[in-house]
Amino acid sequence: MTAEPTTRPAPTLARAKQLEMYHRALKTLPGGTNSNFRAWGDDTVYVDRGKGGRVWDLDGNEYIDLRMGYGPVILGHGDDRVDDFVNERMRQGVSFSLTSEDEVVAMELVKEMNPWLGKVRMTVSGTEATMHAMRVARGYTGKTKIVKFEGQYHGVHDYALVSVAPNNMAELGDEDNPVALAWGRGIPEEISKTIVPARYNNIEFLRKLFERQADEIAAIIVEPVLGNAQGILPQPGFHKAIRALTEEFGILLIFDEVKTGFRFARGGAAEYFGITPDLVTYAKAMGNGYPAAAFGGREEVMSVLPDKVSHGGTYAGNRIAAAAARKTLSILRDTDAIETIHATGRKLQAGIKEKLDAKGLAFHFTGAPCMFGIMFTDKVATEYRDWANTDHELYDAVAVGMHARGAMPEPDSREPWFVCEAHSQGDIVDRTIEIFGESLDYALEVRAHHQAMPHQDKATWGASPSTD
Numbered sequence: 001m002t003a004e005p006t007t008r009p010a011p012t013l014a015r016a017k018q019l020e021m022y023h024r025a026l027k028t029l030p031g032g033t034n035s036n037f038r039a040w041g042d043d044t045v046y047v048d049r050g051k052g053g054r055v056w057d058l059d060g061n062e063y064i065d066l067r068m069g070y071g072p073v074i075l076g077h078g079d080d081r082v083d084d085f086v087n088e089r090m091r092q093g094v095s096f097s098l099t100s101e102d103e104v105v106a107m108e109l110v111k112e113m114n115p116w117l118g119k120v121r122m123t124v125s126g127t128e129a130t131m132h133a134m135r136v137a138r139g140y141t142g143k144t145k146i147v148k149f150e151g152q153y154h155g156v157h158d159y160a161l162v163s164v165a166p167n168n169m170a171e172l173g174d175e176d177n178p179v180a181l182a183w184g185r186g187i188p189e190e191i192s193k194t195i196v197p198a199r200y201n202n203i204e205f206l207r208k209l210f211e212r213q214a215d216e217i218a219a220i221i222v223e224p225v226l227g228n229a230q231g232i233l234p235q236p237g238f239h240k241a242i243r244a245l246t247e248e249f250g251i252l253l254i255f256d257e258v259k260t261g262f263r264f265a266r267g268g269a270a271e272y273f274g275i276t277p278d279l280v281t282y283a284k285a286m287g288n289g290y291p292a293a294a295f296g297g298r299e300e301v302m303s304v305l306p307d308k309v310s311h312g313g314t315y316a317g318n319r320i321a322a323a324a325a326r327k328t329l330s331i332l333r334d335t336d337a338i339e340t341i342h343a344t345g346r347k348l349q350a351g352i353k354e355k356l357d358a359k360g361l362a363f364h365f366t367g368a369p370c371m372f373g374i375m376f377t378d379k380v381a382t383e384y385r386d387w388a389n390t391d392h393e394l395y396d397a398v399a400v401g402m403h404a405r406g407a408m409p410e411p412d413s414r415e416p417w418f419v420c421e422a423h424s425q426g427d428i429v430d431r432t433i434e435i436f437g438e439s440l441d442y443a444l445e446v447r448a449h450h451q452a453m454p455h456q457d458k459a460t461w462g463a464s465p466s467t468d
């Protein structure tokens with residue numbers, strides 16, 4: 001007979017109010033939430049408030065927040081510097097469908113921090129930003145097809161929901177001949193056929209594809225790190241090779257910096273990896289959680305706006321988003337917030353490494369310290385398909401165990417941890433490492449006793465990718 005685990009089990013979270021809210025919300029919102037990716041069945045979290053690096057749910061449970069709203073909250077929840085400025089500006093009125101100085105200043109800041117940019121326009125979400133960047137690319141080149149890497153997430157419009165996050169890699173098709181896999185129903189086949197899947201970190205694949213189809217391909221859209229699988233990094237020289245190939249074949253390079261922008265560096269992943277794309281998209285970190293987003297590009301490419309390509313939006317550049325971007329970007333430009341975030345991430349990684357080394361577990365960190373994941377495998381993952389070969393059951397069990405102990409990473413091993421400036425405060429780093437260690441001990445012990453490891457309900461349509 002196997003003995004019971006001896007490690008202290010996870011405390012049970014109070015869930016009564018949230019369960020009640022879940023059943024109430026289910027009557028009105030599909031899945032009880034406003035996004036498929038937040039629908040975690042009986043475990044769905046209903047939030048009360050957040051401050052700094054912490055968040056509280058409706059039942060009063062307190063967590064160190066490692067999701068940070070899937071990345072946007074770069075400074076911390078309820079940052080007084082940003083909130084006071086937004087509050088002051090919003091009293092002047094929020095929506096005019098006219099242009100305010102806040103919008104101009106916000107986009108000047110985007111350009112100042114990304115000096116290669118010619119022109120930039122605001123949108124409300126990352127989804128809109130990638131949709132418009134793709135349209136500009138098509139409008140500028142007169143070509144239709146867009147190449148994207150398997151496993152990369154570019155939002156919820158029809159052109160983006162192709163080969164994103166299947167649990168079963170076989171659905172992506174043959175490695176040499178991947179299929180354009182639409183995510184869910186309702187996406188016309190004619191549209192998914194305009195998106196050509198390629199394989200991240202596989203430059204030979206891309207060359208062959210360009211050789212075959214360059215005359216049809218307007219652009220390749222690239223998440224500089226594969227954020228939908230914890231932030232798989234480009235192999236040395238990969239981005240430079242893509243840049244060279246796109247120039248050789250007359251194809252535009254779109255960097256989707258919705259996750260990496262103003263986080264990896266002031267100039268995003270473009271600066272971090274030393275690449276100048278043709279078009280770029282930003283969202284998340286530029287507004288510290290307010291719905292600010294943008295797309296932009298080289299002067300010549302963006303010159304199709306305003307006369308030749310459609311772009312608009314009642315809320316594009318609305319006061320709240322523009323003021324939030326103006327203040328957040330000034331803080332990121334003028335303070336060492338980004339350096340603090342990287343340093344905090346490094347401390348977290350050092351502590352986690354100690355815990356994992358003590359167990360002799362094979363693992364590696366993905367991403368960069370500002371946004372990183374932990375993959376349990378001895379082979380470094382280079383593309384989305386590799387995620388399937390990691391011990392993600394162990395990761396999920398640790399993540400769920402962390403919730404019960406007071407820290408909240410996404411309960412799906414595809415999502416990285418997002419570090420914010422406020423995580424550097426108080427005992428957040430030490431406590432997170434402690435909670436990680438305890439959750440790891442417990443998950444390993446449960447496994448050693450051949451019991452089912454804790455896990456959480458996933459989004460109803462399969463995976464829970466890096467989105468919101």
Ligand SMILES: Cc1ncc(COP(=O)(O)O)c(C=O)c1O
Nearest residue numbers: 125126127154155258466467468
């Ligand atoms: C790389 C990337 N692009 C686009 C998006 C879509 O942004 P939004 O959720 O603001 O529509 C996301 C969201 O997670 C993202 O991670």
